[in-house]
Amino acid sequence: MEHQIINKTILSILVILSFTLSSCFKDNEEDLYPDGGTCNTENVSFSQTIWPVINNNCVSCHSGAGANAGIRLGSYSEFVEAIDGGRLLGAIKHESGFSAMPQGGAQLNNCSISQIEAWIAQGKLNN
Ligand code: HEC
Structure with missing residues (x-):
C-alpha cells in the first residue's frame, strides 16, 4: 500500500518535471535558434x-x-x-x-x- 502511494507520487513528479523541462527546451530552441542552432x-x-x-x-x-x-x-x-x-x-x-x-x-x-x-x-x- 505505502509503496503504491510513493510510486504514484514519484510518477507524478516525473510527469510534471518532464513537461516543464521539455517546454523550456522548446522555448529556447525556437526563440534563440529558429533554424536549429545556427544563423x-x-x-x-x-x-x-x-x-x-x-x-x-x-x-x-x-x-x-x-x-x-x-x-x-x-x-x-x-x-x-x-x-x-x-x-x-x-x-x-x-x-x-x-x-x-x-x-x-x-x-x-x-x-x-x-x-x-x-x-x-x-x-x-x-x-
Ligand atoms: C497588420 C499590418 C502591418 C504589418 C503586418 C506590417 N505593417 Fe508596417 N505599418 C503598418 C501601419 C498601420 C503603419 C503605420 C503605423 C504608424 O505610422 O504608426 C506601418 C508603418 C511601417 C513603417 C514606417 C515606420 C516608421 O516608424 O516610420 C515601416 C518601415 C514598416 N511599416 C515596415 C514594415 C515591415 C518591414 C513589416 C514586416 C516585418 C511590416 N511593416 C508589417 C501596418 C503593418
Whole structure:
C-alpha cells in the first residue's frame, strides 16, 4: 500500500518535471535558434532568405495603392526603396522613435533581423 502511494507520487513528479523541462527546451530552441542552432549571415540571398520573411510578415499590409504609411514592400525594388527611406531597420528592430513592425505581431526573430542587416551590408543584391 505505502509503496503504491510513493510510486504514484514519484510518477507524478516525473510527469510534471518532464513537461516543464521539455517546454523550456522548446522555448529556447525556437526563440534563440529558429533554424536549429545556427544563423547563417554569409552571402545572404534575397530570394531564398529575405523575401520569404518579408512576404510572410509584411506584404499583406504594405502592398498596392492602400499600403500602410505609403510604404510598399511588394517587390525587391520596393523593399530596397523602403530601406533607403531610412525607416525600415528601426521599425523591425523596435527602436524608439519608430513604429514597431510587424504591427500587432511578434517581432521578427533575431536571426532574420541579422540576415537583413547582413544582406544590406553585402550590397542589397537581387540575388
Ligand atoms: C497588420 C499590418 C502591418 C504589418 C503586418 C506590417 N505593417 Fe508596417 N505599418 C503598418 C501601419 C498601420 C503603419 C503605420 C503605423 C504608424 O505610422 O504608426 C506601418 C508603418 C511601417 C513603417 C514606417 C515606420 C516608421 O516608424 O516610420 C515601416 C518601415 C514598416 N511599416 C515596415 C514594415 C515591415 C518591414 C513589416 C514586416 C516585418 C511590416 N511593416 C508589417 C501596418 C503593418
